[in-house]
Amino acid sequence: MKEFRDRKVIAGLLRTIGRQASQAGPPVRLMEVCGTHTMAIHRYGLHALLHEAGVEMTSGPGCPVCITPDAHHRAAIGLVTRRENLILATFGDITRVPTRDGSLQTAIPAPRSRVRVVYSAQDALETARENPDRDVVFFGAGFETTIPSIALAVKQAAEEAVENFSLLSALWLIPPPLRALLESEEVRIQGFLYPGHVSAVIGCRPYEFVAEEFGLPGAVAGFEPADILLAASAVLNQMIRRSPAVENTYKRVVRTDGNPRALILMDEVLETTDAVWRGLGLIPRSGLKLRSRFSAFDALKKYGLNIAPAADELPGCRCGEVLRGVIKPTDCGLFGGACRPESPRGPCMVSPEGACLVYYRFAKS
Amino acid sequence: MISRRSPKPSPKKNPPRLSLGPSPADSPGRVSLELGGGGLLMREFLKKHILPSFRSPLLKDLPDAAHVRRETALTTDGYVVDPIFFPGGDIGMLCVNGSVNDLVVSGAVPEFLSVSMILEEGLPEEDLKKILISISRASSRAGVQVVTGDTKVVHRGQADKLYIVTSGVGRVVARADPRRIRPGDAVIVTGTLGEHSLAVLLARGDFSLKSSVKSDCAPLVFLLPLWRQGVLWMRDITRGGLATNLHELTETLPYSVVIEEERIPLSRPVRGACELLGIDPLYLACEGRAILIVSRSRAAAVLNSLRRHPLGRRAAVVGRVEKTRGRPGELLLATLAGGLRKLEPLTSELLPRIC
Amino acid sequence: MCLGIPAKIISLDENGQGEVDYLGTRVRTNLSFIENARPGDWVILHAGFAISRLNEDEAQETLALLRELAESQDS
Numbered sequence: 049m050k051e052f053r054d055r056k057v058i059a060g061l062l063r064t065i066g067r068q069a070s071q072a073g074p075p076v077r078l079m080e081v082c083g084t085h086t087m088a089i090h091r092y093g094l095h096a097l098l099h100e101a102g103v104e105m106t107s108g109p110g111c112p113v114c115i116t117p118d119a120h121h122r123a124a125i126g127l128v129t130r131r132e133n134l135i136l137a138t139f140g141d142i143t144r145v146p147t148r149d150g151s152l153q154t155a156i157p158a159p160r161s162r163v164r165v166v167y168s169a170q171d172a173l174e175t176a177r178e179n180p181d182r183d184v185v186f187f188g189a190g191f192e193t194t195i196p197s198i199a200l201a202v203k204q205a206a207e208e209a210v211e212n213f214s215l216l217s218a219l220w221l222i223p224p225p226l227r228a229l230l231e232s233e234e235v236r237i238q239g240f241l242y243p244g245h246v247s248a249v250i251g252c253r254p255y256e257f258v259a260e261e262f263g264l265p266g267a268v269a270g271f272e273p274a275d276i277l278l279a280a281s282a283v284l285n286q287m288i289r290r291s292p293a294v295e296n297t298y299k300r301v302v303r304t305d306g307n308p309r310a311l312i313l314m315d316e317v318l319e320t321t322d323a324v325w326r327g328l329g330l331i332p333r334s335g336l337k338l339r340s341r342f343s344a345f346d347a348l349k350k351y352g353l354n355i356a357p358a359a360d361e362l363p364g365c366r367c368g369e370v371l372r373g374v375i376k377p378t379d380c381g382l383f384g385g386a387c388r389p390e391s392p393r394g395p396c397m398v399s400p401e402g403a404c405l406v407y408y409r410f411a412k413s
Numbered sequence: 414m415i416s417r418r419s420p421k422p423s424p425k426k427n428p429p430r431l432s433l434g435p436s437p438a439d440s441p442g443r444v445s446l447e448l449g450g451g452g453l454l455m456r457e458f459l460k461k462h463i464l465p466s467f468r469s470p471l472l473k474d475l476p477d478a479a480h481v482r483r484e485t486a487l488t489t490d491g492y493v494v495d496p497i498f499f500p501g502g503d504i505g506m507l508c509v510n511g512s513v514n515d516l517v518v519s520g521a522v523p524e525f526l527s528v529s530m531i532l533e534e535g536l537p538e539e540d541l542k543k544i545l546i547s548i549s550r551a552s553s554r555a556g557v558q559v560v561t562g563d564t565k566v567v568h569r570g571q572a573d574k575l576y577i578v579t580s581g582v583g584r585v586v587a588r589a590d591p592r593r594i595r596p597g598d599a600v601i602v603t604g605t606l607g608e609h610s611l612a613v614l615l616a617r618g619d620f621s622l623k624s625s626v627k628s629d630c631a632p633l634v635f636l637l638p639l640w641r642q643g644v645l646w647m648r649d650i651t652r653g654g655l656a657t658n659l660h661e662l663t664e665t666l667p668y669s670v671v672i673e674e675e676r677i678p679l680s681r682p683v684r685g686a687c688e689l690l691g692i693d694p695l696y697l698a699c700e701g702r703a704i705l706i707v708s709r710s711r712a713a714a715v716l717n718s719l720r721r722h723p724l725g726r727r728a729a730v731v732g733r734v735e736k737t738r739g740r741p742g743e744l745l746l747a748t749l750a751g752g753l754r755k756l757e758p759l760t761s762e763l764l765p766r767i768c
Numbered sequence: 769m770c771l772g773i774p775a776k777i778i779s780l781d782e783n784g785q786g787e788v789d790y791l792g793t794r795v796r797t798n799l800s801f802i803e804n805a806r807p808g809d810w811v812i813l814h815a816g817f818a819i820s821r822l823n824e825d826e827a828q829e830t831l832a833l834l835r836e837l838a839e840s841q842d843s
Contacts, residue, residue, distance in 0.1 A: 049774070051831055055751045056838040064837070084770040093752010110770075139815075167620040167690070168816025170798060174621075193770040196801060197817040245770040248812060248820035271772070273750040274834055300827035301772070301812050301820045310801045310819065389760035390453045400691060410754045621796035621816060623787075685791025689813070691771050 052272030053092075061277035062101050068284035069102030077104045077236060078283060079373055081222065082243030083111030083401025084271055090410035092273045103280060106235075106373040107406075109225050110243055112189040113141050113399035115325045115371055116218040119355045121147045124187045124216055125155045127351060134161040135179060137172035138187035141399045146392050169194075169201035176205070176213035185347045189218035193245040195336060196310035199317035202338065202345050216347040217337060219318065222246050223254040224334035225325060230262045235373045239283040240266035241276065244298040249314075251306030252294045259292040270298040317342060326395065327368025367394035370403050377404040384408060453760045477649070478519035480585055486521035488512055489580040497544065497574055499616040501608070501627030502700075504577055505547030510632050510700055511651075512581035513555040517633045518647040518703055520640055521583030523555055528579050529563040533572040544575065555632035557581065587640035591706070594645050596668055599712035600732040601705040603636065603725050604629065605678045606655055607697030611686050622689065626682040631701030635722045642718065643711025649703045654696040655731075657758040659704055660744045669739030672732030672756075673747045695746070696759050706734070772812040774822050779807055788813055 051057050069076050080086055086107045089095050098105055109115050125147065128136040136152070143152040143163060152163050160182070166172045169188060176184035188198040198215065205213040222243060229235050242255055247268045258264050265286030269279030279297040286292055296302055314336070323335025338346045348355065365387070366380040377383050377396065387393035389405055396402035448454055459475060471479040478488035490511045497504040509526065516523040528548060532541070552559055608629040615624055633649060640647075648658050655677070663670045679687075679694055687694045701724065707715045712730060719725035739745045744756045773790050777799065780786025784800030788811065798817045799805045811818035 049827075049831075051834045051838070053749045054834075054838065055749070057834045058750045060837040061834075082770055090754065091748070092750035093748045093754050094750065095752075097750075097752055165619065167622070170796075170816045171619070171621055191770060193772070193814055193819060196819070197798065197815055200798065200800070200817070243770055245772040245812070245814060245819065248772065278830070278833075297830075300823050300830060303820075307801055307820055309803065313801070389757075390457075409757055623794040623796075625792055682792040685793035688771075689773055689790055689793055689795060 049272070052270075052274040054274070057274050058097075058277065061274060061281060062097055065098070065103060065277060065281050065284060066101040068281060068288060072284055072287045074102030075099075075104045076102060076238055076284065076287070077106060078239045078241060078280060079106045079108045079235070079237045080241045080269075080276075081108035081110045081226065082241075082246065083107070083114070083399065083403075084245070085110070085241055085243065085269065085276060086403055086406050087401050088271050088273065089276060090406045093410075094273055094276060095410075098277075098280065103284075106237060106376075107370070107403035108240075108373055109229070109325065109328060109371045110191070110222065111371075111396070111399050111401040111403070112191055112194070112218065112220055113139075113145060114367065114395040114402045115220060115225075115327065116142075116145075116189050116395070117324055117326045117355075118147050120187075120189075120216070120218045121145050121152070122149050123348075123353050123355055124185075125149050125152055126353070127185055127216070127347070128152065128157045128161050128163055129155050130158055131183070131351070132158045132160050133181070134158070134183045134185060135164050135175055136161070136185050136187060137164045137166045137175050139189065140165045141401075142187060142189060144392070144398045145395045146398070169198045173201045173205055173210065173213055176210050177208075180212060183212050183214070185214050185216050187216045187218070189220075191220055191222055191243070191246050192249045192314075193243070195219050195318070196249060196307075196314055199314050202342055203313065203317050205345055206342055211344070214345045214347040214350050215338065216353075219336040220323065220325070221320070221334050221336065222250075223257075224331050225328055226255070226258060228328055228331045228334075229372060230258065230264070232372070237264070237373065239264055239287060241269040241279050241283070242266055242294070244268055244270045244275070244302055247296075247298070247302045247306065249307050249310050252296050252302065252304050255294045259294055263292050265292040265295075267295040267297045268302050270301065325371075327371035365394035367396045367404070370396050377407040380404070453758055456758075476519060477515040478521060478581070478583065480519070480521075480588070484585050486516055486519050486583045486585050487580065488515040488519070488583075489578065490515065492577045492579070493573070494613060495573060496613070496616050497540065499628055500612045502612075502630040503544055503547050504575060505544035506551045507630055507700060508577040508579045509548055509551035509555060509557070510630050512579045513557060514633045514649040514701070514703070516581050516583035517636055518649050519583075520587035520589060520647075521585045522637060523557045523581055523583045523634065525560045525582040526552060526557050526579055527561045527563075527581075528559050528577060530565070531572050531576040531578075532564065532566045533574050534566055534569045536574050541575070551632070555634055586637065589646045591646050591662060591665065593708070594666060594668070594706055594734055595708070596734050596736040597709040598645065598734040599707045599709060599715075599730045600659065600670060600672060600734070601707055601712065601716060601719070601728060602650070602655060602678065602702060602731050603633070603705065603719055604699075604702045604727045605680045605683065606650065606699060606702065607683045607687065607694040608680065609700040610654075610697040611683055615686065620690065622686060624682045624686050626680070626686060629699050629701040631724055633701065633703055633724075635724060636703060636705075639705065639715055639718060642715050643708045644705050644715065645708060646706040647703055650699045652698045653759040654694070654698055655704065656693075656695040656744065656756045660756060660758045662706070663744040664742045666734070667741045668734050668736050669741060669743045669745060670732060671735050671738050671745045671747055671753075674749045676729055676731045678727045678729050678731075695756065770814070772814045772819065774810055775813045775818075777805060777807050777809045777811060777818075780805060788818070
């Protein structure tokens with residue numbers, strides 16, 4: 049699989065892209081929806097190479113840590129600081145998101161409580177099995193890639209009656225915010241790279257509205273440098289031929305219909321709900337919540353929590369506009385000054401996939 | 414573990430909007446775990462609080478070891494690794510090699526060590542014995558004598574099993590000379606990166622990963638002769654990894670340093686675990702690897718000597734000092750894909766206590 | 769957060785719980801989302817779960833395309 053990172057291959061693809069972009073009319077503005085793509089694009093220095101070829105990449109709202117509103121993070125902090133005998137299990141990057149109440153890292157847990165970083169939802173459930181005398185709350189944030197695993201953990205907890213386990217969910221769907229972005233007309237994007245691992249679960253069809261209703265091209269992309277460039281080239285090709293579509297350039301992983309087993313399980317455990325995204329606001333049917341028969345495992349109900357997302361950001365923070373692709377991280381007045389990785393003002397400077405942190409860390413010389 | 418049970422400060426009347434920005438090092442009365450992470454936060458803390466408290470000119474560059482007399486170097490370090498036994502080593506071996514290596518990269522032959530132990534009530538005697546044996550073996554391997562020490566026991570819960578502090582005294586044989594570094598000089602790393610960090614991380618069992626990776630913990634005394642073969646600067650690659658440790662030098666140079674991603678020696682299990690966990694190996698700590706800056710004409714010879722030693726078999730020239738690419742003081746990575754990006758020092762890490 | 773790694777199935781039990789290998793690192797993995805999973809199959813691993821089976825034919829096709837690209841640009 050070395051070819052996917054091979055210099056010659058990359059150079060060849062970039063030349064093709066350069067020709068296509070000049071035909072399509074540079075600069076061509078594409079959005080990579082997914083934070084993992086943002087990271088890969090900068091990690092391999094593709095941002096600058098694409099720029100030279102006439103393609104400007106804009107980051108989209110595809111970082112679950114970044115778009116989860118303050119209120120969720122504060123609910124998690126509240127649980128571990130106020131309740132004794134509780135383990136708050138979560139993914140590592142979430143623990144550093146700054147809020148008015150500090151972060152999970154700076155929070156001082158109540159007696160016999162702690163924050164535990166886990167690799168998977170399964171690890172969180174295992175923690176609950178191993179600690180029957182303590183409550184274990186899994187603060188699970190994620191998109192369709194991660195959601196099936198979280199749904200399965202809840203289902204298993206229900207089957208085994210692991211009563212000390214519950215889920216504080218921050219589960220988001222990728223297609224609805226794309227519609228919201230396109231309807232806002234705020235963003236001047238000419239095409240999309242769709243997140244390949246989200247499509248491994250949901251397939252390609254959920255994006256068809258982008259081509260059919262908005263006339264914009266797009267391609268489902270893998271994550272190796274050559275994958276990303278192949279997808280960009282496919283989008284440019286659609287632009288030139290004026291035949292917008294959802295092209296699958298990650299066929300080794302993505303099937304048109306996604307992963308039916310995972311989709312069935314998601315539907316069994318979860319149902320869609322209107323949800324508030326940081327920076328994007330309320331988006332109809334863009335989130336998932338536990339179905340009522342799993343409500344015993346819903347941390348909100350179990351602990352009587354109420355999440356009311358309101359004005360979210362810390363003063364001056366423009367993460368919202370970054371997440372909508374309206375501005376680049378470097379356009380924010382706090383970037384690199386008051387807001388730095390060691391003193392973040394917003395979530396986009398926290399997550400390894402947050403556009404601000406990626407821009408900061410992988411700044412081109 | 415730093416106590417996390419101190420009483421909360423009383424809530425402020427105004428929402429603490431502006432106080433959220435500054436680093437935790439500034440927040441009154443509270444030390445956060447991040448402060449000890451070896452990243453920027455820690456450097457800021459050292460500059461703001463440690464340096465002004467102690468005015469010794471010897472401390473000002475925060476050396477790994479201070480040359481306290483013309484012929485004597487002194488170093489000290491605390492060890493709080495969790496777990497205390499990990500694949501490839503334990504806290505006993507670590508506390509000897511840590512101080513030994515700080516002396517070696519400061520141009521001193523390690524001679525004497527002090528060992529202070531803080532034990533948690535209830536620590537199995539068996540564990541303590543194993544660690545003492547390990548201290549004894551590691552010190553004979555490195556050629557140092559343990560000449561003084563101390564033992565304290567605290568109540569259960571006031572420490573986590575066992576902490577060790579070692580100090581080392583060495584005989585100065587060389588002095589780094591970064592002012593003589595010129596474009597074309599080679600950046601050499603003495604072996605594969607990241608094994609120690611990952612071995613400790615996986616040994617904690619928080620992640621459902623199994624790997625053959627073992628700590629690289631080892632004494633670097635074999636590097637001492639290289640001081641006479643054109644080595645201009647040396648640093649052991651501890652917290653913050655290759656990127657952070659090399660950055661500390663680079664930012665003082667009137668040149669840039671460019672390292673080539675494809676030349677960085679990584680073992681297969683480290684590459685695997687890093688990709689699985691989404692960790693960049695350039696920021697992982699080692700306990701038996703060093704970075705050397707070697708003048709251009711001597712680089713090949715140094716590399717050859719290194720590779721003849723069992724601990725230097727995977728040594729490699731990973732980059733060069735440059736004046737054409739990048740701006741002075743920058744550390745750059747030429748990526749596999751042909752791009753070029755700036756490497757910043759580690760800001761803070763989520764990894765647990767690894768040393 | 770949407771990292772996915774191609775890994776090879778080493779073992780699995782009747783509940784779909786198994787172990788996969790990536791460059792010598794073994795990961796406990798839930799394989800219940802993969803139909804007819806067998807040891808030796810390649811899957812995409814994400815946070816302890818296999819979310820998709822790797823299609824070798826498609827992988828070869830993409831590789832061939834990439835090789836062609838690299839060579840055609842050489843000349």
